[in-house]
Amino acid sequence: MxxxxxxxxxxxxxxxxxxxxxxxxxxxxxxxxxxxxxxxxxxxxxxxxxxxxxxxxxxxxxxxxxxxxxxxxxxxxxxxxxxxxxxxxxxxxxxxxxxxxxxxxxxxxxxxxxxxxxxxRLPQEGLLLRTLEQWSLTDIGNLTRLLHALGSGGTPGSSAAD
Structure with missing residues (x-):
C-alpha cells in the first residue's frame, strides 16, 4: 500500500x-x-x-x-x-x-x-516514450484514465472506456 x-x-x-x-x-x-x-x-x-x-x-x-x-x-x-x-x-x-x-x-x-x-519537435521526440519505458501498461492506462477524468470533471471509472 x-x-x-x-x-x-x-x-x-x-x-x-x-x-x-x-x-x-x-x-x-x-x-x-x-x-x-x-x-x-x-x-x-x-x-x-x-x-x-x-x-x-x-x-x-x-x-x-x-x-x-x-x-x-x-x-x-x-x-x-x-x-x-x-x-x-x-x-x-x-x-x-x-x-x-x-x-x-x-x-x-x-x-x-x-x-x-x-x-x-525532434529533440523532444520520444522523450515521453523514454520516460515511461519502465512503466507498466497498466500504470500508463491508469494515468491516462485519471487525467481524462480530472480534465473532464468526472469520476475515475474502472477502465479507459468509462
Missing part, C-alpha cells in the same frame, strides 16, 4: 493530497512551458510561446478558420488574427478561401511550416 492509501480520508488529509497534486502540476506546467519556449525558438528565433501554440493548433486542426481557432484556444479574435499575420509573414502558414464560406479563410501550414515544426 502507498502512503496515500494508508492515510485516513479526512478533510485535512484530502486537502494535503490535493495541495501535493497541485504542486506536481505546477512543476509539470513549468516543464511544458520550457519545452514550448524552446520549440518556438527552434521554429523561428524570437517566436513567442503563444504564437507557437497557435501554430501547433493550426497544425493539429490541419485547416481552420481564425474564428474557430480563437474559440478553441479561448483567445481574443483580434490577438489571434495578429499572430496569424506574423506566422504568415514568416512563411509558416497560409490562407486559402473557405469553400463553405466565401467571407472567411482557412489557415494551414505551408511546407516550410511543416518542416520547421518537425525539426522543432
Amino acid at each position: 502507498s502512503d496515500a492509501e494508508n492515510t485516513t480520508d479526512t478533510p485535512e488529509a484530502r486537502a494535503e493530497a490535493v495541495r501535493a497534486l497541485e504542486a506536481e502540476f505546477g512543476e509539470l506546467i513549468t516543464h511544458f512551458r520550457r519545452v514550448i519556449t524552446e520549440n518556438a525558438n527552434r521554429v523561428s528565433p524570437g517566436l513567442l510561446p503563444g504564437a507557437y501554440k497557435i501554430f501547433t493548433t493550426i497544425a493539429r486542426c490541419e485547416r481552420v478558420t481564425v474564428s474557430t481557432l480563437s474559440e478553441r484556444m479561448l483567445m481574443d479574435k483580434g490577438q489571434v488574427s495578429r499572430t496569424v499575420r506574423e506566422l504568415e509573414d514568416l512563411g509558416l502558414i497560409e490562407r486559402t478561401a473557405d469553400p463553405a464560406d466565401g467571407r472567411s479563410s482557412l489557415l494551414e501550414l505551408t511546407p516550410l511550416g511543416t518542416e520547421r515544426l518537425s525539426a522543432a
